[in-house]
Amino acid sequence: MRITDVRVAEAPIGSGFANAVIDFSSMTVSVVAVETDLVVDGERVVGYGFNSNGRYAQTGILTGRLLPRLRACPPERLVDPETGVLDPVAANAVMRTNEKPGGHGDRAVAVGIMDMALWDAAAKAAGQPLHRFLRTRYERPAAASVPHEDPVQEDSVWVYAAGGYYHPDGTVGSLREEIASYLDLGYRDVKIKIGGASLAEDVERVEAVLDLLPDGCRLAVDANGRFDLPTALSYAEALSAYDLRWYEEPLDPLDYLGHAVLAEAYPGPLATGENLFAVPEVRNLARHAGLRAGRDVLQMDPSLSYGVPEYAAMLDALQGAGWSPARCVPHGGHLYNLAVASAFGLGGCESYPRVFEPFGGFADDAPVAGGRVRLGDCPGVGIEGKADLHRLVRGLVG
Ligand SMILES: O=C([O-])CC(=O)C(=O)O
Ligand SMILES: [Mg+2]
Numbered sequence: 001m002r003i004t005d006v007r008v009a010e011a012p013i014g015s016g017f018a019n020a021v022i023d024f025s026s027m028t029v030s031v032v033a034v035e036t037d038l039v040v041d042g043e044r045v046v047g048y049g050f051n052s053n054g055r056y057a058q059t060g061i062l063t064g065r066l067l068p069r070l071r072a073c074p075p076e077r078l079v080d081p082e083t084g085v086l087d088p089v090a091a092n093a094v095m096r097t098n099e100k101p102g103g104h105g106d107r108a109v110a111v112g113i114m115d116m117a118l119w120d121a122a123a124k125a126a127g128q129p130l131h132r133f134l135r136t137r138y139e140r141p142a143a144a145s146v147p148h149e150d151p152v153q154e155d156s157v158w159v160y161a162a163g164g165y166y167h168p169d170g171t172v173g174s175l176r177e178e179i180a181s182y183l184d185l186g187y188r189d190v191k192i193k194i195g196g197a198s199l200a201e202d203v204e205r206v207e208a209v210l211d212l213l214p215d216g217c218r219l220a221v222d223a224n225g226r227f228d229l230p231t232a233l234s235y236a237e238a239l240s241a242y243d244l245r246w247y248e249e250p251l252d253p254l255d256y257l258g259h260a261v262l263a264e265a266y267p268g269p270l271a272t273g274e275n276l277f278a279v280p281e282v283r284n285l286a287r288h289a290g291l292r293a294g295r296d297v298l299q300m301d302p303s304l305s306y307g308v309p310e311y312a313a314m315l316d317a318l319q320g321a322g323w324s325p326a327r328c329v330p331h332g333g334h335l336y337n338l339a340v341a342s343a344f345g346l347g348g349c350e351s352y353p354r355v356f357e358p359f360g361g362f363a364d365d366a367p368v369a370g371g372r373v374r375l376g377d378c379p380g381v382g383i384e385g386k387a388d389l390h391r392l393v394r395g396l397v398g
Contacts, residue, residue: 001086002075005035006067009396010057013356017165020195020226028057033397034117038125047121048383048393049113052303052332053356058110066095066110085125088118092309108277108306115307116336120380131375134343156372157341158348164192172208179209182353188217188371189245195223203238218245225249229258236266246271246297260290271297274331277305282314286321293323301331302340333360335382342375358388
């Protein structure tokens, strides 16, 4: 199996809303197609990849650095010597040569995009859905041990509806309507933004949503790293009055000492990690941020952080520090992260109903039910099982 071509495009996913630090008016994603010479059941194997929302398209790093390295590499170094099938782990290492440590940023996103496409191609070559392919490759336990697991639903993952953004004409009434619509879709737990309004207004938003959640459904809040420590502590004091699922990204993601002070003051679960892109950053979080392995939630996103090999290494580093994979719930509500969540026995996966479409969301034949989403049998990441996404991706990169 050989790579014969890699095509790269950008797609806009702009929206008129904002979180506490960015508006999404000019948001873009990269879309890539890794074409191979392998034909399975009369179809050429092509792997597709894209990045999660929140980081922009990565055309320059892809075309200027990563793809030239892959092209220059002898093809036999990019395949599993036993099966002859493309080896995403080997390709990942090739793409990361000649790069200094630290300063991960956009380069981690660019590798993550290619990683998705390479796993898509490799799993398609094996005729397996990605969640099954990864489980075999990494020999991780199935999702049976996670706290949200309902033992009668083996191939499903807990998801929560992330929305509640700040809209220019938004009101507490429109926020309630939005959240009610997620419950109607089958979600049980939801997340809204904080930090883009005054504390008093945010408390009103929190109370309005809590008021309509049925028993057993939980609300999480997300400040997107906006606060300094005094503000994070003020919010912590106010939020302590509610039984929140978690208080997310209160502080700059690299302010480990700030997290340690906050964790002393806030009794509920904290969540962070969506802007940590490499193992040393996660190791430092576990060492220095005072987070509580039995309570807090880690949200590193494989598609933004060099892909599955780095994510697997993060889980190993965390396990060495006493953290179960069940404490990890990746940022980014799409098919690739859902497959990773299932394969590595994570606590769940984010979901963006009606937001960031068509990149956000899961298989057409797997609606959310009881706050969970089923894993499909579509080979690869499953993009072919999501018609709107497949159409867009085919139109952009063939
Ligand atoms: O608003 C965003 O950038 C997305 C985000 O933080 C999340 O999904 O947790
Ligand atoms: Mg977030």
